[in-house]
Amino acid sequence: MSSCFGPAARARSSRRTTLVTVLAPTLALLASCQEGGLDKGVASEVKLAVDHHMNRLGGAPSFTTFPVKPNTSWAELQTLHFEDDGQYSTSSPGNQRSAKNAYFLGKNGELTLADRVSGSVTLRYSGYYDLGGDAYWFLIRSNVSENLLFGVRQISGRPTVQDDWHLFGETLIFAATNAAQVPENIARTFVGDATIDGSGAITAGLVKDSRDKTILLEGRLTGGTLGFSDFAIEFKGDDTRSFSGGVAKHVGVLVDRTWDDGEIGTLVMVRKQTASADPTRMIGRWRVGLHAIFNKPGRAGVAASSGILELATGRTFKLSFTGSNTVLNGSFDIGDKGAITLVENGGFNQRFEGAVDPDYRVMTFVDKTVENSGDPFVALYFAILESTAN
Secondary structure (H helix, E strand, C coil): CCCCCCCCCCCCCCCCCCCHHHHHHHCCCCCCCCEECCCCCCCCCCCCCEEEEEEEEEEEECCCCCCCHHHHHHHHHEECCCCCCEEEEEEECCCCCCEEEEEEEECCCEEEEEEEECCCEEEEEEEEECCCCCCEEEEEEEECCCEEEEEEEECCCCCCCEEEEEEEEEEECCCCCCCCCHHHHCCEEEEEEEEEEECCCEEEEEEEECCCCCCEEEEEEEHHHHHHHEEEEECCCEEEEEEEEEECCCEEEEEEECCCHHHEEEEEEEEEECCCCCHHEEEEEEEEEEEEEEEECCEEEEEEEEEEEEEEEECCCEEECCCCCCEEEEEEEEEEEEEEEEHHHHCCCCEEEEECCCCCCEEEEEECCCCCCCCCCEEEEEEECCCCCC
């Protein structure tokens, strides 16, 4: 049987010895991709017959050159098929489905995907699934690549996009050879919003990116089969970018795969709430998958990790990372129509901007401040409220 995820997933996993382990205490990571796989005698507690959009952001743990070379990173779009026999497969546009492999989905939302890459080697990838909604994420990590895979459930027909949306994104830059060797010419994130009309057109929109630059948006969301969409957005004064992916009930996840125009990346859309968010509905544990790009020239690379975000009464938060003793503490504030800001107060000077969807099930936030440190990074976080089911 062949791997569901291709060559990048097949390397033997190990604890990272480059970049993150040494340089970034907030992202000292353990591998999520390891030999062993699922025990054949263990059946999934929850079985699904659902297809999902699956977006993959990944890259090498270390970029050895400036500018970043396109073949050291990727943004991909696939479909993830869960079947009620406890197996899953993947497919890409124009390609056949992969071979089936086992999955395990716990009643608490814990997700494990097996990936048999040869007769004697099976890898497994860990993540989290929203049993009450339509979102999920998991990690594929090895000594040659770091990947966050995440998405939303496919829906029948065209999604309802006429509304106000929060927008978040992460962009990897393939700069010109003579470009300034600064972090912003390796990676950026952005935060903004857009109003989309019934035809899918942006009637008003802007984002602010890691350069602290405000960019007006124009564009149109098209498509509609199974909630699939193409979104050509003009970042006025910068460039026109084409995103493809899926929009579900309240969350859209799209990727820009066209590396030859100078960048790739992702766009996450979160539908705005019609009134102020209720902070009491946000209290609890959120399971977080993250994709980070270290963007100091000469020390750049990609990292993926998991963590737990705990929001407590009194509007305080604690963010811990798998395999790390580092814990970020701070306060959070609720803004307009589901917007949320988290400010760390323990010395790392991190500020996260995000939003929670109207059902209080999915939260997305980004770190778009390029810190004045030896190893600055930007990051995208995709969080799902932890299930309380036994």
